[in-house]
Amino acid sequence: MKNRLPPHPWLPEYYQGKDQRQGIINSLFDRIAPDYDWISQFLSFGSGKWHRQSTLRRLGLSQGMKVLDVACGPGTVGRCAKNLVGSSGFVVSLDPSLGMLQEAKKNSLPYLTQGLADHLPFHESTFDFVTMGYALRHVSDLPHTFKEYFRVLKPGGTVLILEISRPHSTIHFQFTKFFLKTVVPRMAQLRTRNHQALTLMRYFWDTIENCVSPHQILSAMEETGFVRSNVSEMAGGLIRDYIAWKPRSH
Numbered sequence: 001m002k003n004r005l006p007p008h009p010w011l012p013e014y015y016q017g018k019d020q021r022q023g024i025i026n027s028l029f030d031r032i033a034p035d036y037d038w039i040s041q042f043l044s045f046g047s048g049k050w051h052r053q054s055t056l057r058r059l060g061l062s063q064g065m066k067v068l069d070v071a072c073g074p075g076t077v078g079r080c081a082k083n084l085v086g087s088s089g090f091v092v093s094l095d096p097s098l099g100m101l102q103e104a105k106k107n108s109l110p111y112l113t114q115g116l117a118d119h120l121p122f123h124e125s126t127f128d129f130v131t132m133g134y135a136l137r138h139v140s141d142l143p144h145t146f147k148e149y150f151r152v153l154k155p156g157g158t159v160l161i162l163e164i165s166r167p168h169s170t171i172h173f174q175f176t177k178f179f180l181k182t183v184v185p186r187m188a189q190l191r192t193r194n195h196q197a198l199t200l201m202r203y204f205w206d207t208i209e210n211c212v213s214p215h216q217i218l219s220a221m222e223e224t225g226f227v228r229s230n231v232s233e234m235a236g237g238l239i240r241d242y243i244a245w246k247p248r249s250h
């Protein structure tokens with residue numbers, strides 16, 4: 001395994017010691033969990049569910065497939081995947097936040113597991129698809145995470161990582177920063193009365209602004225053994241979907 005590659009540099013404003021990091025992230029998501037769906041739909045102007053489902057369909061997710069949705073949150077990607085795999089397939093949802101898992105349960109996702117992306121409690125070659133929606137910035141190390149995705153995927157299996165990232169143009173970047181760091185938190189706080197919304201959205205933006213480049217993410221995937229890795233960009237680079245495959249011959 002190559003050197004470690006955290007998705008972004010240390011953010012001392014939110015956590016001091018290495019041991020604190022995941023615990024603080026978990027408690028942030030625990031407290032925002034009941035309001036996450038509303039915030040997620042608001043910040044994507046209502047297009048979030050449509051984007052998740054249409055991307056999964058475009059990549060060939062279909063009846064009977066076995067899906068692992070890592071960082072499931074309240075089941076935002078999982079619900080779309082469940083529609084596509086039907087009753088002959090299944091979706092396993094994994095997240096470290098108990099609050100998020102409780103919301104996923106309310107959303108009728110039956111197979112729930114508490115865990116981290118870089119330590120998956122599954123046998124190798126179990127899943128046809130591994131998905132991760134808007135959470136790559138929260139893992140501690142990209143190569144370890146991708147190694148785990150590679151291990152649990154069947155040969156020929158697909159990994160899809162949906163992400164928000166820095167737009168290309170300066171104007172778009174400044175607008176997005178203002179929208180995500182100022183407008184969304186205030187609206188979310190007004191609507192949900194959840195004070196965690198402010199901290200979460202500030203943290204959310206800081207991880208986006210400081211995230212490693214798409215090139216580094218794709219290289220880490222390739223170094224793990226994934227093939228045909230590519231990124232599709234929308235909205236001037238704000239939305240980036242990373243896609244790759246485990247070779248069939250593996």
Ligand SMILES: C[S@@+](CC[C@H](N)C(=O)[O-])C[C@H]1O[C@@H](n2cnc3c(N)ncnc32)[C@H](O)[C@@H]1O
Pocket residue numbers: 025026029040070071072073074075076077094095096097100115116117118132133134135138139140
């Ligand atoms: C922004 S939410 C994404 C929810 C959902 N996937 C979606 O598409 O909207 C990020 C999720 O990542 C989870 N998370 C945080 N650290 C994680 C880790 N190390 N491994 C896996 N999931 C993690 C959080 O608990 C939270 O539910």
